[in-house]
Amino acid sequence: MYPGAIAAVTPDKPAVIMAGSGRIITYRELDEESNRLAHLFRAAGLRPGDHIAFMLPNHPLFLAVAWAALRSGLYYTPISSRLQPDELAYIVDNCGARAFVSSAELAPVAGSVSAAPGVEMRLMLDGVAEGFEAYEEAVAKQPATPVDDECMGADMLYSSGTTGRPKGVKIPSAHGPLTEPGALLHLVQALFAPSAESVYLSPAPLYHAAPLRYSLTFQRLGATVVVMERFDPEGFLALVERYGVTHAQLVPTMFIKMLKLPDKIRTKYDLSSLQCAIHAAAPCPVPVKEQMIDWWGPIIHEYYAGTEGNGFLYVNSEDWLRHKGTVGRSLLGVVHVCDEDGNDVPPGVDGTVYFENGARFEYHGDPDKTRSARDPQGRGWTTLGDIGRLDDEGFLYLTDRRSYMIISGGVNIYPQEAENVLSVHPKVADVAVFGVPDEEMGEQVKAVVEPVSMAEAGPELEAELIAYCRERLAHYKCPKSVDFREALPRHPTGKLYKRLLRDEYWPVRG
Structure with missing residues (x-):
């Protein structure tokens, strides 16, 4: 199914409801709008x-x-609205975008691609900026019927590269018919039992993989997608009651914020319509998940997967309560936990998590990173770089994150980018950036700096370095605090022993 098929049957049914403004996009409007843009x-x-x-x-x-x-058979890259101009320009250029769409709200940042040589068409919603056409005027001139060569495209979402720059995760697209169901649709139907009567609440930014892909999948079934402009814990509960929400996908940080609400707020709203609460993106603390199951009942579902689509693990509430801390058992791709040589290790032993028979993918323009995601014995197994262990029943437990990546509120942050910025500051001799515990967000960004002069170490330099980083990167990628050391632990070859630093801030891991 796809919007055209839904619109033919229920044209006036809401396809999208914006939580804040209440604006509704019907299936007819979704179908016609996407056809005109195509x-x-x-x-x-x-x-x-x-x-x-x-x-x-x-x-x-x-x-x-x-x-x-x-429906045009194109690759498309949704880009974080929190990026700075240089970061945006890099991704637009790296992915080879021939068309770019933004909104007047983001014009100060979007303007960085106004003269990008490879971009042939620039459209702006809700207003016009220099170098852009008015989206509404350009689209209105086009027919509302499908293009003659309509075929399936694919997303290309950005992850981290070996240099700290993000890289696109490219999955081959066969340009098949729109009616052809994909693996995600089959999984969602089998696990969460949605239907055309479902109401899916999406509280996270749509440029992330899970909110985007799940919203599109629910629309394939003719469900209504309620989109929060930004997450608010009480607002989420109110929306469940208002729209009779049946399905929602969250990250553990959202659970934590809702659990911190006063009891009179938590019990104020009728949540009886909620059939399925899905979470992923970051490990959920065991006590938090226990409290959520106590509150909402055994409707909490967890999965472990990546943008790369090479594997999918799943666990429901009942199995999780018997295997607390697990991220599930494999439903897509055979899971292997291997040592550094690529040999399988016994249950209970930590190793790198690989998937066999998973989907093919590559990191666009980064053959080294693509190669590093393959198993060392050349069997075609792929990894997201995470460390974990299996138990005797095949349940996976993650014991570390992919190499030094920070997960804050379900958002992936790659510290190399902040390190690259801070390392060139004239008062910095050496720097390491990594995640440290944060009760609400899971992790926050920390920088440990070896200053050129220890005499300058202190609050003023800390504030200067944070401001310097924020001028050059999206704020969420920058350290919230800076500690100073006379020297950072490095091997004579130059390798930084970042783990030694991180462990000082993580007294209990696992």
């Missing part, structure tokens, strides 16, 4: 296999832009 892409010369990018907040037309690319 025609505009064709008029600009884009053909199946070409690439577009867009940078939008949680906008009423966000999913329409994604559907336009999907």
Whole structure:
């Protein structure tokens, strides 16, 4: 199924409801809007296999832009609305985008691609900035019927590269028919039993993999997707009651914020419509999940997967209560836990987690990173770089994160980017950036700096370095605090022993 098929049967049914404004996009509007934009892409010369990018907040037309690319056979890259101009320009250039869509709200940042040489079409919603066409005017001129060569496209979302720069996760697209169901649709139907009557609440930014892919999947079934412009714990509960929400996907930070609400607020709203609360993106502390199951009942579902789509593990509430701390058993791809030579280790022993028979993928323009995701014995197994162990029943427990990546509130942060910025500051001799415990967000970004002069170490230099980083990177990637050391632990070859530093801030791990 896809919006055109849904619109033919229930044209006036809400496809999108914006939680804050209440604006509704019906299935007819979603179908016609995505068709018009698809025609505009064709008029600009884009053909199946070409690439577009867009940078939008949680906008009423966000999913329409994604559907336009999907039904045009294009690769599309949604970009975080929190990035700085240089970061945005890099991704647009790296992915080879020939068209770019943004909104007037983000014009100060979006303007960084106004003269990008490879971008042939620039559209702006809700206003116009220099170098951009008005989206509404350009799209209105196009027909609302499907393009003649309609076929399935794919997303290309960005992860980290070996240099600290993000890299696109590219999954081969066969340009099949839109009616062809994908693996995610089969999984969602089998595990969470959605239907055309379902109401899916998406509280996270849509540029992330899970919110985007699950919202599109629920729309394939004809369900209504309620989109929060930004997460608010009480607001989430109120929306469940208001719209009779049946399904939602969250991250553990959201659980924590809701659990911190006063009892009179937590018990104020009727949550009886909620059939399924899905969580992923970051490990959930055992006490937090125990409290959520006590509160909402055994409707909490967890999965472990990556943007790469090479594996999928799942656990329901009942199994989790018998295997507390697990991220589930494999439903897609055979799981192997291996030592450094790629040999399987026994149950209970930590090692790198690999998937056999998972989906093919590559990191766009980064053959070294692509190669590093393959097992050392050349069997075609792939890894997300996480460390874990299996028990005798095949349940996986993660004991470490992929190499030094920070997960704060379910958002992946790659410390190399902040290290690259801070290392060139004139008062910094050496720097290490990593995650430290944060009760609410899971982790927060910490920098440990070896200053050129210890005499300057202190609050003023700390504030200066944080401000310096924030001028060059999205704020969430920058350290919230800075500690100073006379020297950082490095091997004579130059390798930084970052683990030694991190362990000082993590007295209990695992």
